[in-house]
Amino acid sequence: MLRPRYLVLLIALAFGLVGCSSAGAIADMPVTAESPPDVATAMPDEVAEISIADKPAPTEVVVDYCLECHIDKQRLIDTAKPEEEVIAENKGEG
Amino acid sequence: MEPWEKVLVDGENFPGSIHGLNGCIDCHGGVQSPDKESAHVGVVRNPSQDSEGICGQCHPNIVAAGEHSLHNNMAGYWTELDARSLPSNHPELEEMFGNHCATCHTTCGECHVSQPTNVGGGFIDGHLFNATPSMTRNCTACHGSRIGNEFLGKHEGFMADVHFRQGQMNCVDCHSGDELHGEPAGCNQCHEGPETEQVPPPDHRYAGVQAPRCETCHASVATGQDDVIFHQMHGSDLSCQVCHSISYTSCDGCHVAISEETGQAFFETDGAYLTFLIGRSPIQSYDRPYEFVPVRHVPISADSFEYYGENLLPNFDQSETWKYTTPHNIQRNTPQTESCNACHGNPDLFLTVDKVLPEELNANEDVIVEAIPLAITSAEQIP
Numbered sequence: 001m002l003r004p005r006y007l008v009l010l011i012a013l014a015f016g017l018v019g020c021s022s023a024g025a026i027a028d029m030p031v032t033a034e035s036p037p038d039v040a041t042a043m044p045d046e047v048a049e050i051s052i053a054d055k056p057a058p059t060e061v062v063v064d065y066c067l068e069c070h071i072d073k074q075r076l077i078d079t080a081k082p083e084e085e086v087i088a089e090n091k092g093e094g
Numbered sequence: 095m096e097p098w099e100k101v102l103v104d105g106e107n108f109p110g111s112i113h114g115l116n117g118c119i120d121c122h123g124g125v126q127s128p129d130k131e132s133a134h135v136g137v138v139r140n141p142s143q144d145s146e147g148i149c150g151q152c153h154p155n156i157v158a159a160g161e162h163s164l165h166n167n168m169a170g171y172w173t174e175l176d177a178r179s180l181p182s183n184h185p186e187l188e189e190m191f192g193n194h195c196a197t198c199h200t201t202c203g204e205c206h207v208s209q210p211t212n213v214g215g216g217f218i219d220g221h222l223f224n225a226t227p228s229m230t231r232n233c234t235a236c237h238g239s240r241i242g243n244e245f246l247g248k249h250e251g252f253m254a255d256v257h258f259r260q261g262q263m264n265c266v267d268c269h270s271g272d273e274l275h276g277e278p279a280g281c282n283q284c285h286e287g288p289e290t291e292q293v294p295p296p297d298h299r300y301a302g303v304q305a306p307r308c309e310t311c312h313a314s315v316a317t318g319q320d321d322v323i324f325h326q327m328h329g330s331d332l333s334c335q336v337c338h339s340i341s342y343t344s345c346d347g348c349h350v351a352i353s354e355e356t357g358q359a360f361f362e363t364d365g366a367y368l369t370f371l372i373g374r375s376p377i378q379s380y381d382r383p384y385e386f387v388p389v390r391h392v393p394i395s396a397d398s399f400e401y402y403g404e405n406l407l408p409n410f411d412q413s414e415t416w417k418y419t420t421p422h423n424i425q426r427n428t429p430q431t432e433s434c435n436a437c438h439g440n441p442d443l444f445l446t447v448d449k450v451l452p453e454e455l456n457a458n459e460d461v462i463v464e465a466i467p468l469a470i471t472s473a474e475q476i477p
Contacts, residue, residue, distance in 0.1 A: 065128050066118035070221075071105030076098035079130050083097055089353050092363030093239040093345055093393075 104220025142203035162295035163276030165200040170298040186403040229264040244423040268306040342421035348393035351401035373445035373461040390419035411456040439469025
């Protein structure tokens with residue numbers, strides 16, 4: 001446990017540091033509030049052209065038509081070629 | 095399978111799979127187009143037919159070994175055809191082979207992606223690649239009438255193979271990928287040197303080192319260290335199936351032709367029936383030292399290919415028609431294991447001359463059992 005006199009000195013030092021840090025900030029703050037900017041005049045008269053080259057390239061979506069069809073059961077059913085009935089002519093064990 | 099089922103891709107799992115990361119066109123060709131007809135111009139339905147160009151890009155070692163795979167090169171068929179014919183018959187036999195036998199040729203995809211083409215094709219699992227083929231939709235789809243029916247117990251009155259029934263094993267538990275890919279019995283797993291190259295590629299299913307073999311798991315049988323006197327006495331005289339197999343399918347005379355009505359290739363067998371007959375091994379060797387083995391009649395006759403020409407098998411008798419066989423219907427207890435005299439003195443179990451067709455006697459002279467083992471009448475007969 002610190003001796004009382006050292007504790008008092010420490011507290012005083014703390015207050016002093018706080019006072020130093022806020023003094024400048026307070027001094028920098030304007031006393032009176034500035035008027036809000038005029039929105040109409042804030043807009044530029046001409047819109048600057050933006051180069052397409054400066055835009056990030058859009059992500060290219062690659063369509064895999066093979067998979068698109070072959071993972072779609074209904075589409076496979078709808079587009080299936082009519083199956084010709086094959087009559088096996090084999091006789092006996094193969 | 096319905097037509098749409100055969101080509102429906104698993105949209106959730108396939109695109110992100112290792113094979114799905116390839117574009118469809120990379121393997122199948124065709125054209126990226128929303129129009130079906132345009133998209134299918136130049137499409138290859140079974141790209142693994144070009145195993146070297148497609149699968150070999152990532153699996154070069156497997157594809158290279160596949161040259162020796164019997165599923166790929168169909169060498170077993172030609173071993174038999176060559177034995178029974180002359181070189182001058184080859185043009186006709188090649189035509190016959192292309193129409194009737196070549197359908198058994200199996201591509202990578204027909205084991206790992208789709209059902210075999212000769213049973214209609216179609217994705218097994220939404221185009222996902224299965225490292226382990228399906229027993230029922232791949233293996234026994236082709237190996238069905240004999241192996242499949244026997245293994246799965248589809249013959250009325252006969253149980254399934256104990257390895258399936260109780261062991262819950264399937265084909266690949268014994269028949270490794272190395273074997274099916276054409277690696278010589280997996281020898282290179284230990285022998286990485288040039289000696290592996292000295293193992294000749296198999297020219298039929300029972301060529302070379304016996305793999306798989308029962309003793310791999312049942313080692314005590316091989317060393318005679320179990321308590322079964324039959325094992326100790328018969329050791330390598332009998333193949334395991336002599337005692338542990340039950341009746342299996344034999345077939346007679348297969349004839350092939352092209353239908354005049356439909357233009358389709360077809361076959362017609364003279365008959366199929368269940369048999370259990372023990373014959374003398376026609377391929378006794380260091381790797382298969384058995385004197386007696388089960389034999390199965392295969393669907394061949396001298397006029398099997400007469401549609402393609404006369405007398406195409408002039409050396410028909412040079413190869414037996416009752417073949418060394420390994421029925422896949424193993425049981426611990428069979429009629430043969432009931433007693434010594436279940437076999438000894440029992441002519442019904444042996445391929446005796448009276449059971450062979452007269453026109454096939456010459457072909458089977460090395461297989462026919464002329465003198466069956468005598469019945470055991472006293473303990474003194476047992477060494």
